[in-house]
Amino acid sequence: MNIIVCIKQVPNTTDVRIDPVTNTLIRDGVESVINPFDAYAIEEAVRLKERLGGKVTAVTMGPPQAENALKEAIGLGCDEGILVSDRKFAGSDTWATSYTLACAIKKIGDYDVILCGKQASDGDTAQVGPGISAHLDIPQVTYVKKISEINEHTAKVERMTEEGYDIVETPLPCLFTVVKEINTPRMPSLKGMMRAKAAKPLKWTADDLEADPAALGLDGSPTRVVKIFTPEARKGGEMISGAPADVAKELAELLKGEVL
Amino acid sequence: MASIKILLDKCTGCALCVKACPFGAVRMADRKAVIDMAKCTLCGACAAACRFAAIELEKAGGPKKDLSAYKDVWVFCEQKKGVIQSISFELLGEGRKLADKLGVKLCAVLLGSGMEDAAERLGERGADKVYLVDHPSLKAYQDDPYTEVLVKLAEEYKPEVILCGATTIGRSLVSRVAIKIDAGLTADCTGLDIDPKERLLLQTRPAFGGNIMATIVTPNHRPQMATVRHKVMKEAPLQGGRLAEIISKAYPAETFASRTRLLDVVEEMGATVNISEADVIVAGGRGMGGKENFSMLEELATVLGGAVGASRSAVDADWIPYSHQVGQTGKTVVPKLYIACGISGQIQHLIGMQSSKVIVAINKDPDAPIFKVATYGIVGDAAELVPALTREFRRVLNKQ
Numbered sequence: 001m002n003i004i005v006c007i008k009q010v011p012n013t014t015d016v017r018i019d020p021v022t023n024t025l026i027r028d029g030v031e032s033v034i035n036p037f038d039a040y041a042i043e044e045a046v047r048l049k050e051r052l053g054g055k056v057t058a059v060t061m062g063p064p065q066a067e068n069a070l071k072e073a074i075g076l077g078c079d080e081g082i083l084v085s086d087r088k089f090a091g092s093d094t095w096a097t098s099y100t101l102a103c104a105i106k107k108i109g110d111y112d113v114i115l116c117g118k119q120a121s122d123g124d125t126a127q128v129g130p131g132i133s134a135h136l137d138i139p140q141v142t143y144v145k146k147i148s149e150i151n152e153h154t155a156k157v158e159r160m161t162e163e164g165y166d167i168v169e170t171p172l173p174c175l176f177t178v179v180k181e182i183n184t185p186r187m188p189s190l191k192g193m194m195r196a197k198a199a200k201p202l203k204w205t206a207d208d209l210e211a212d213p214a215a216l217g218l219d220g221s222p223t224r225v226v227k228i229f230t231p232e233a234r235k236g237g238e239m240i241s242g243a244p245a246d247v248a249k250e251l252a253e254l255l256k257g258e259v260l
Numbered sequence: 261m262a263s264i265k266i267l268l269d270k271c272t273g274c275a276l277c278v279k280a281c282p283f284g285a286v287r288m289a290d291r292k293a294v295i296d297m298a299k300c301t302l303c304g305a306c307a308a309a310c311r312f313a314a315i316e317l318e319k320a321g322g323p324k325k326d327l328s329a330y331k332d333v334w335v336f337c338e339q340k341k342g343v344i345q346s347i348s349f350e351l352l353g354e355g356r357k358l359a360d361k362l363g364v365k366l367c368a369v370l371l372g373s374g375m376e377d378a379a380e381r382l383g384e385r386g387a388d389k390v391y392l393v394d395h396p397s398l399k400a401y402q403d404d405p406y407t408e409v410l411v412k413l414a415e416e417y418k419p420e421v422i423l424c425g426a427t428t429i430g431r432s433l434v435s436r437v438a439i440k441i442d443a444g445l446t447a448d449c450t451g452l453d454i455d456p457k458e459r460l461l462l463q464t465r466p467a468f469g470g471n472i473m474a475t476i477v478t479p480n481h482r483p484q485m486a487t488v489r490h491k492v493m494k495e496a497p498l499q500g501g502r503l504a505e506i507i508s509k510a511y512p513a514e515t516f517a518s519r520t521r522l523l524d525v526v527e528e529m530g531a532t533v534n535i536s537e538a539d540v541i542v543a544g545g546r547g548m549g550g551k552e553n554f555s556m557l558e559e560l561a562t563v564l565g566g567a568v569g570a571s572r573s574a575v576d577a578d579w580i581p582y583s584h585q586v587g588q589t590g591k592t593v594v595p596k597l598y599i600a601c602g603i604s605g606q607i608q609h610l611i612g613m614q615s616s617k618v619i620v621a622i623n624k625d626p627d628a629p630i631f632k633v634a635t636y637g638i639v640g641d642a643a644e645l646v647p648a649l650t651r652e653f654r655r656v657l658n659k660q
Contacts, residue, residue, distance in 0.1 A: 011468070036589055063298065091262055091302030094447075095439065121588055122468055125447035130403075130435035139519040140403055142432040156523070160583070161428050162536060163340075164528035166400075170520040180589045181582045218262035218302045219320045222444030222481035228280055228305035228474050231466070234614055237635040244645050247638055248652035251620065254636060255597065256656070 001054035001152065004108060005045040005078065005115045006101055006132065007038040009062050009069040010122040034069045037117025039076075040178050043185040045115050046077035048150065055079045057108055061089060061100055067201050075188040075196030082108070088206040091218025094123075098131025100216060103209040105136060112152065114175040118143055126177070133175035141168050145181040262302055262319050266293045270314035280309030282472060305474075327459075329418050330482035332389075333359040336410070336424040336434070337370045337382065340400075344370075344378055346495065346537060347425035349385050351488060353496035354452055355423055356386040358461070361454040364420065365389055368504070371409055373399035376506075383504030385496040391417070392508045397516035400525065401429045404518040407436045412511060414441050419483045421461050423452075426487035427536075438485050444478030445485040448592075450492045450615070461486065470611055490536045491594045492615075528583065535584060540566025540597045543586055543613070544574055544642070547602020547623060551579040553643050557601060560650045563657065569593065569613075571603045587612035599649075601642035605630025622646070 012033045034042070045056045058073035060066050061084040070081030084104045092100065105114065114136075116129035126142075133140035141159050149156040152172065159166045160179050188196065206216055214220060238254075240247050273291035280286075285299035286306055293306070293315070307315040335355045337348035352368065359366040368387040370379050372394060379392040393409050410433065414422065422437075424430040426448045438445035450473075451464035460477045461484040467474050478484040535541055542561040544554055554568065561568050569586040570579070586593055588608040598616035603609060605621070605628055613619070614633050621634035622642045631637040638645060 087297070088261055090300065091304075094435070094445065095442075098439065123447075124467070124592075126431045127435040127438075127445060127447055130432055131439050134407075134436040134439035140432070140436070141520060142403075143428055158526075159428075161525075162534045164526045164583075166522055167524040167526065168520050169523055174520075179582075180585075213261070214320075218317075222438075222442070222478050223446055223476050224319075224479060225304045225308065225474050226462075226477050227308045228282060228303075228472055231470065231473050234619075234633045236632045237637065239631075239637045239639065241639060244640070244648035245652070247640070247645060248648040251636060251638070251649065252652045252656045255618065255620075 001048060001052040001113065002111045003045045003048055003054060003056045003113045003115060004105055004111045005038070005041050005056060005058050005073070006129070007042065007058055007060050007069055007073060007117070008035045008120045009033070009060065009066040010035045010120055032065065032068070034072055035117055035120045035122075037119060037121070037178070037180070039117075039185045040180055040182050041115040041117045042073050042076050042078060043183045044147065044178055045113075047183065048113065048147070049077070052150070054112075057082060059084065059101060059104055059108070061085070061092075061097060061104070070201040071196045071199045072188070074199040074201070075192040076186065077192065081199060081201030083201050083203050084209070085203060086205040088213070089217050091221060092216070093221035093223045094125050094127035094131055095222055096216055096220040098128045099135055099220060100209065100211065101128070102132050102135035103211040104204060105132065107204070107209060112172045113155070114138075114173070116175065116177045118177045118179050129175060129177040136175070138173050138175060139170050140175045140177075141170055142177045144176045144178045147176070147182075262317070264295060264300060264302055264307070264315065264317045266295065267314045267316060268292055270312045272312055272314070274311070276309045276311065277306035277315060280305045282468065325480055327480075327482045330420045332365045332367050332417070332419050333362065333421040334367045334369055334391075334419040334423065334483070335387070336422065336430065337368045338425055338427060338429055339370065339372045339375065339378065342372060342374060342378065344382075345425065345427070347427060347430075347488075347490055349495040350490070350493040351423045351425060352382070352385045352387060354488065354493040355421075356496060358421060358452060358454055359388075361456060362420065362459060367391060367419065369410065369413060371398045371406055373397075379506055380504075383502045384499050386499070386502075387504045389505045389507060392506055393511070394508065395516050397518065400522055401433070402518040402520055402522055403432060403436060404520065405516045406433050407440065408515050409511065410434075410437050411440045412515065413509065414483060420459065422483045422485045424485070424487050426489045430487050434485055434487060441483070442481060443483050443485050444481045445487070446476045446478075447487050449486045449488050452486065452488070460484070466615075470614060489592070489594060491539075528581070535567045535569050535586065535593050536591055538567035538593070538595055540564040540599075541569040541586070541593055541595045541613075541616075542566055542599045542601065543569030543571065543603060544580070544601045545571035545603030545609075546573040546577070547604070547642055548574065548579070549602070549643060551577075554579055556643070556646045556650070560599070560646055560653070563650055563654045564597070566595070566597070569598075571606075571609050600630050600634070601646055603630055604628045605633065
């Protein structure tokens with residue numbers, strides 16, 4: 001079974017701090033990590049390979065330093081990494097990003113399953129996974145919390161919903177976006193870390209993709225950011241103290257009219 | 261290829277762009293802005309922030325398209341088991357305002373099976389027209405037929421705007437549709453408005469976990485598509501007897517074909533547990549001390565007509581299922597009241613709840629970061645305070 005896992009390098013949110021004076025993001029020293037949701041996609045891909053044999057290829061689109069995310073993925077059990085990187089991709093919105101990744105996946109060619117995290121922690125759109133499957137015109141199942149059965153032709157999976165889950169059967173190839181519940185990612189082994197260090201991910205530019213240049217980067221993006229601002233920071237409010245019963249009374253009084 | 265440049269004669273060295281850049285790609289040198297192209301993603305935040313038109317972001321887009329054929333504001337009305345979901349009424353409420361600003365009709369789009377009566381009633385929620393596609397294959401959501409039908413409708417009737425809930429279904433569906441019809445799509449909007457001159461939908465959404473807000477437009481593509489979060493827009497008021505024109509569309513059988521097959525729908529919880537739709541959330545963290553103490557949260561939630569949420573550590577400890585998790589790897593919620601019990605307030609948790617209207621925090625540690633976002637803070641043991649709150653709220657609510 002050939003599996004492609006799409007990952008993204010994002011700023012580590014635990015490091016995100018707001019400058020109390022200027023009220024802007026402090027970026028100095030913010031470490032880049034694999035998007036937390038993609039860690040579940042990588043783990044699921046590696047588990048499928050361990051069960052069924054085959055190969056796992058990790059793909060990312062990003063700046064040159066995103067190579068580190070691929071190396072890390074290789075350390076976690078992926079066989080190969082492909083960095084899709086070019087100045088021509090700058091300014092891509094989710095339309096252009098999913099187009100670019102779909103072009104890269106077409107070039108890889110032979111695949112049965114594509115796995116993505118349900119969304120990235122910096123953009124939070126959840127649009128790129130479904131966008132890729134739409135460009136490739138293959139079926140998709142989003143928010144997958146379990147792949148319960150899979151063979152070379154079909155898979156049966158559980159899709160998380162607001163109320164519970166759906167059981168869905170799909171032919172392969174298919175794209176799945178996965179949620180945290182699907183597995184517990186392993187830690188890299190010592191051997192894995194050595195592999196990661198030695199790994200040399202492939203590098204593809206726009207010219208390698210046979211893509212329509214007008215559909216790439218900012219030019220290929222229907223949406224455009226016109227304003228960025230910092231939301232008013234929430235300030236700590238009133239502290240209430242006293243015996244539990246008194247505190248409860250006071251709080252009920254404060255919430256009256258507002259939410260009660 | 262797109263490019264960005266600083267117009268040195270216009271740059272005053274005010275450094276507004278340095279602050280505006282989310283990627284740290286702009287710095288000052290000799291009192292002029294300089295862009296580090298290795299870091300720049302051409303997002304345009306600096307150009308938007310510049311007061312002197314000194315930053316030029318050039319897009320090699322084709323000629324300006326004639327977009328005049330596109331009109332009306334559409335709302336995709338999500339139904340489950342034949343029941344129209346509340347998010348649809350929120351979208352109709354907001355859609356009405358946008359349609360009025362644009363001077364166009366508000367149209368509801370309803371896909372399902374046996375939905376004629378429900379379609380009729382959408383007029384009472386402000387819709388002028390309802391596009392109804394009723395077919396047994398549309399009874400429950402499946403990506404292929406829903407995508408196909410919405411694509412066909414949009415291609416034939418050419419809406420200017422399509423709004424959809426940022427739900428499991430909505431996010432899966434419109435992400436596919438936007439690709440197929442070459443439209444711009446903005447996710448999880450928390451604010452919408454119209455630029456009347458250009459007829460642009462101004463879509464504001466949080467990014468970087470809510471640490472910054474971005475306003476996004478779709479200048480040269482139609483429709484302008486957006487998904488909207490739960491509970492941020494007001495529901496359209498019910499106007500009894502108001503009628504909408506129903507446009508019933510039929511399509512050939514192949515339109516409804518689905519490669520995936522829905523084998524079963526499993527409901528794990530009662531309606532009160534859907535935290536994204538709840539007006540009140542009582543959430544517990546590690547400070548609750550153990551699984552057994554979550555029943556008191558449930559009791560308080562029941563009294564307030566709300567749902568129970570949880571921090572990641574409570575979920576990881578198996579005190580409550582993952583579907584209750586609030587935060588970065590869980591759900592983002594915007595209730596009217598969020599009561600955080602024994603939750604310290606790690607940034608990953610705050611990201612998921614800091615937009616709640618009123619936040620009450622109960623924690624033993626007076627220095628817990630949760631107090632920095634709380635409207636009302638109580639230092640103490642949640643296991644003692646929660647039952648006291650339940651008693652008091654029950655007493656107050658029974659009186660009303």
